[in-house]
Amino acid sequence: MSLGTEATTGHRFALVDVNNFYVSCERVFDPRLADRPVVVLSNNDGCVVARSAEAKELGIKTGTPWFQLAPEAERMNLVARSSNYELYGDMSARVMEVIGRFGAWQEVYSIDESFLGLPAAAEPAFAATARAVREAVRRLVGVPVCVGVAPSKTLAKFANHIAKHNGHLDGVCSLGSLPAADLERLAARLPVTEVWGVGARTGEKLAGQGIQSVADLAAADPARIRKKFSVNLQRTVLELRGTACIAPIDERADAHQIMFSRSFSTPVDTVAAMADVMTVYAQAAASRLSARGLQTAVVTAFAGTSRFAAGEASNPSVSVPLPEPTDDPIAIVRAAVAGLEARLVPGVRYVRAGVVLSGLTRAGAARQGEFDLFGTPDDDGAPAAGRDAQAAANLGSLLGDVKARFGQASIGLGAGGVQVPADWSMKRQYSSPKYTTEWKDLPVAKA
DNA sequence: TCTGGGGTCCTAGGACCC
DNA sequence: TCTGGGGTCCTAGGACCC
Numbered sequence: 001m002s003l004g005t006e007a008t009t010g011h012r013f014a015l016v017d018v019n020n021f022y023v024s025c026e027r028v029f030d031p032r033l034a035d036r037p038v039v040v041l042s043n044n045d046g047c048v049v050a051r052s053a054e055a056k057e058l059g060i061k062t063g064t065p066w067f068q069l070a071p072e073a074e075r076m077n078l079v080a081r082s083s084n085y086e087l088y089g090d091m092s093a094r095v096m097e098v099i100g101r102f103g104a105w106q107e108v109y110s111i112d113e114s115f116l117g118l119p120a121a122a123e124p125a126f127a128a129t130a131r132a133v134r135e136a137v138r139r140l141v142g143v144p145v146c147v148g149v150a151p152s153k154t155l156a157k158f159a160n161h162i163a164k165h166n167g168h169l170d171g172v173c174s175l176g177s178l179p180a181a182d183l184e185r186l187a188a189r190l191p192v193t194e195v196w197g198v199g200a201r202t203g204e205k206l207a208g209q210g211i212q213s214v215a216d217l218a219a220a221d222p223a224r225i226r227k228k229f230s231v232n233l234q235r236t237v238l239e240l241r242g243t244a245c246i247a248p249i250d251e252r253a254d255a256h257q258i259m260f261s262r263s264f265s266t267p268v269d270t271v272a273a274m275a276d277v278m279t280v281y282a283q284a285a286a287s288r289l290s291a292r293g294l295q296t297a298v299v300t301a302f303a304g305t306s307r308f309a310a311g312e313a314s315n316p317s318v319s320v321p322l323p324e325p326t327d328d329p330i331a332i333v334r335a336a337v338a339g340l341e342a343r344l345v346p347g348v349r350y351v352r353a354g355v356v357l358s359g360l361t362r363a364g365a366a367r368q369g370e371f372d373l374f375g376t377p378d379d380d381g382a383p384a385a386g387r388d389a390q391a392a393a394n395l396g397s398l399l400g401d402v403k404a405r406f407g408q409a410s411i412g413l414g415a416g417g418v419q420v421p422a423d424w425s426m427k428r429q430y431s432s433p434k435y436t437t438e439w440k441d442l443p444v445a446k447a
Numbered sequence: 448t449c450t451g452g453g454g455t456c457c458t459a460g461g462a463c464c465c
Numbered sequence: 466t467c468t469g470g471g472g473t474c475c476t477a478g479g480a481c482c483c
Contacts, residue, residue, distance in 0.1 A: 017483095021483095041451090042450085042451035042452075043451055043452070044449085044450095044451080045449085046449075046450055046451060047450050047451065049451065049452090063450075063451085064450085065449070065450040066449080066450085067448085067449040067450080068449090068450085070449095083451085109482090109483085110482080110483045111483075112483080113483075196481095196482085197480095197481070197482080198481085199480060199481050199482080200480095200481095201479080201480060201481085202480075202481085230456095230457060230458075230480090231457075232456075232457070232480095232481090249455085255454080255455095256454085256455080257453090257454075257455095258453090258454095259452080259453055259454075260452090260453090261451095261452065261453080262451090262452080263450085263451065263452090265449090266448095306450080307450080308449095308450060351450095352451090354452090354453095427449095
């Protein structure tokens with residue numbers, strides 16, 4: 001059994017992704033970064049999250065802490081950038097819009113990847129479309145993409161991998177146009193963990209069953225795989241054989257949870273400081289919630305000590321059910337602060353914390369036809385509880401409006417309204433400007 | 448001294464009900 | 466009162482992805 005490329009008719013899936021996305025975004029606005037080793041760092045300038053090809057050649061791995069690289073950076077001619085998510089988010093929207101022009105349908109899969117539906121056509125047409133996508137994104141946005149085309153999403157991912165690692169293909173690979181012998185050789189050589197959906201753990205387990213390569217997995221018995229592993233891995237086997245069976249991500253139905261979590265630049269070891277953290281993080285989560293028109297029923301607050309610290313680990317976590325679904329930032333902040341305070345171990349140095357909102361529903365959905373029996377009427381006869389809920393909703397959107405107009409630090413509850421950053425707040429020493437989302441950062445061209 | 452953040456899905460197991 | 470089977474719902478934890 002070989003990979004499912006016998007199918008020569010029918011539609012195709014293209015997987016388009018941006019090469020080294022964060023680095024490529026930085027390079028669009030700073031040509032000095034071209035041809036140099038560049039890394040983009042995680043929040044707090046903690047570790048490497050994106051690398052240019054030159055940085056990969058130097059042997060720098062994803063996840064390498066920056067403090068280990070910094071002393072050698074100059075010698076290696078290495079440049080670091082703090083992550084600039086406003087820039088990447090905006091560039092992503094531009095890239096996705098251009099990609100979408102070329103397909104019958106589009107499924108944006110992540111900040112830098114999109115599936116694209118290509119209607120049935122003769123084989124050479126697929127590669128031609130793929131090249132056109134690559135050209136258009138390069139010309140209109142300025143970042144390089146690779147494109148893989150195949151009869152299923154999993155195979156499109158595989159084709160994309162081939163496009164990326166074989167220079168002579170020029171960033172484009174339609175699996176059906178590859179000579180069969182080449183394809184078999186690649187599938188037999190590539191480890192099974194290169195397959196989309198097969199991680200290190202599953203890879204180990206598969207090895208125990210004698211399944212090592214992509215070709216081995218494609219040849220495995222789907223029913224047996226389902227029994228020994230999961231329905232997901234069974235689908236993967238079918239997809240490798242050319243049967244598309246991974247459903248679209250439900251048109252991005254509403255999110256099931258919203259999380260805001262960060263590591264601190266300096267550990268937090270007092271209850272008062274953690275209360276400030278929770279105040280700020282809970283507001284950040286609440287503003288994402290109202291921006292999406294959702295309400296939450298459960299607020300979870302957590303904190304944690306460093307994985308790398310000696311001594312006892314402490315990972316307190318509380319889930320606080322709310323009396324009714326809400327997007328009221330005050331209620332959410334209160335739940336997070338009160339919930340976590342009770343569980344902190346005094347004197348322990350926490351390095352990260354977060355707030356998760358779950359049990360999400362569309363704002364107003366639960367309220368339809370609901371009548372508050374116990375709310376006491378106030379002056380205008382409306383039940384007080386209803387009025388409070390209305391006031392809370394207004395507050396949420398008011399905060400959002402003010403922030404949109406005057407900036408994130410312009411207004412907030414408690415510690416959230418403070419302009420001077422707390423000493424635990426994020427460190428971004430090497431940040432580039434928000435070229436595309438702030439008027440004051442707009443690049444100036446000189447002719 | 449300094450080591451990311453934000454998600455999804457599946458499964459197993461317990462509680463509960465009929 | 467006891468027993469067993471079958472179903473649903475919920476949650477925690479694992480695995481994976483980018």
